[in-house]
Amino acid sequence: xxxxxxxxxxxxxxxxxxxxxxxxxxxxxxxxxxxxxxxxxxxxxxxxxxxxxxxxxxxxxxxxxxxxxxxxxxxxxxxxxxxxxxxxxxxxxxxxxxxxxxxxxxxxxxxxx
Amino acid sequence: xxxxxxxxxxxxxxxxxxxxxxxxxxxxxxxxxxxxxxxxxxxxxxxxxxxxxxxxxxxxxxxxxxxxxxxxxxxxxxxxxxxxxxxxxxxxxxxxxxxxxxxxxxxxxxx
Numbered sequence: 001x002x003x004x005x006x007x008x009x010x011x012x013x014x015x016x017x018x019x020x021x022x023x024x025x026x027x028x029x030x031x032x033x034x035x036x037x038x039x040x041x042x043x044x045x046x047x048x049x050x051x052x053x054x055x056x057x058x059x060x061x062x063x064x065x066x067x068x069x070x071x072x073x074x075x076x077x078x079x080x081x082x083x084x085x086x087x088x089x090x091x092x093x094x095x096x097x098x099x100x101x102x103x104x105x106x107x108x109x110x111x112x113x
Numbered sequence: 114x115x116x117x118x119x120x121x122x123x124x125x126x127x128x129x130x131x132x133x134x135x136x137x138x139x140x141x142x143x144x145x146x147x148x149x150x151x152x153x154x155x156x157x158x159x160x161x162x163x164x165x166x167x168x169x170x171x172x173x174x175x176x177x178x179x180x181x182x183x184x185x186x187x188x189x190x191x192x193x194x195x196x197x198x199x200x201x202x203x204x205x206x207x208x209x210x211x212x213x214x215x216x217x218x219x220x221x222x223x224x
Contacts, residue, residue, distance in 0.1 A: 033212070042117075042201050042214030043157065056210040090156055100145055100205055102212065104156040 002027050004093050004105035012111045013081050021076040021108045025093030031055075032074040033102060034066060035090040043090055049074050050096055078110075086112045115140040117204050119215035128224050132189040136202030136215055139183070143204040146178055148187045151199045151217065160200075161187065192222045 005024045013019050025032050031050045035043035045058035049068035068074045072093075078085055088109050092102035116139045126132045134148075145164055149157035161176040163169045163185070169176045175188040185204075189196055199217040 033210075035214075040216070042203075042216045045211045045213070048210045050210075058211060088156075100210075100212075101147070101159060101162050103159060104149075107156045 004029075004091060004103055006089075006091050006105035006108050008108060009106065010109045010111075012113060014113055015081055015083060017081050018077065018079045019081060019110060021078075021089050021091075021110075022073065023076070023091030023093075023105055024073045025091075026103050029093035029095050029103075030072050031094045031096050032068060032072065033092045033094070034074070034076045035092065035104075036060075037088040037090055037107075039087075046076070081112045083112050086110060115143075115206075115213060117202055117213050117215040119200075119202050119218045121216060121218060123219040123221050125221045125223060126192050128192060128194060128222055130192050130222075132192045132196065132220055132222070134187040134189075134200050134202075134218050134220065136185045136187075137183055138185070138202075138204045138213075140204065140206055140213075141180075141183065142206035142209075143183075145205040146176070146185045147203040147205075147212070148174075148176060148185075149201040149203065149214075150196075151201055153198075157201055189220075192220075194222045194224045196220060197222050 033048040034046040037043045047057040091105045094102045148161045151157045163176040177186045202215040205212045
C-alpha cells in the first residue's frame with residue numbers, strides 16, 4: 001500500500017523565482033492538503049483540493065496556487081519567491097469522508113536564497 | 114484567530130515513566146482532534162484521532178478529550194527513548210476542511 005509521496009525532496013531557489021512541488025496521495029485517498037512548516041513551528045494550512053477544486057484556503061497570498069489532477073495527485077506552485085518562503089512543504093492526503101484523518105508525505109525542503 | 118496551544122517544552126521523563134502532553138483549543142466548533150509525532154527532520158506521523166469526550170486507548174497511547182474545557186491530552190505509558198520527538202496537537206471543526214496545528218511539545222525520554 002503506497003503512502004503519500006512528494007517530489008522533489010530538497011530544492012534551492014533564488015528570490016523572485018517560481019517553484020512547483022508535487023504530491024501523490026495515499027492509495028484510496030481523494031483529498032490533498034498542503035501545509036507550510038517553518039522551523040520550530042507547527043504546520044500551517046495553505047489549501048485543500050478535492051474533486052480538482054480548491055475547497056478551502058488558509059491565510060496565504062495569491063502567490064501560492066495549486067492544482068489537482070484527475071488521478072488525485074496535486075501540485076503546489078509558489079511565484080515570486082521570498083526569503084520567508086523557506087520552509088518544509090508538506091502534503092497530506094485523506095478521503096473525503098467523515099474522519100478526515102490525514103497522512104503526511106515526507107515533505108519538500110525549500111530553501112530560498 | 115482560532116488557535117491550538119501547546120507547551121513547547123522540552124518535557125523530560127525517565128524511561129518507563131508516563132509522559133503527559135497537553136493541548137488547549139480556542140474554537141468551540143472543533144469536533145475532530147489529532148495527535149501527530151514528528152521526529153527531527155521528518156514529517157508528522159499520525160498517532161491518534163479522537164472525536165468524543167473521554168479516553169481512547171491504542172497500545173501505550175491514550176488520548177483524552179474534554180470539550181467543555183476545550184482540552185486534549187496524550188498519555189504515553191512506559192515511555193521509551195524512541196518516543197523522543199515533537200508531538201503535535203491538531204484540531205478541525207465540523208464542516209471545515211482546515212486543520213489547525215499547535216507548535217508542538219518536544220519530549221525527551223532519558224534512558
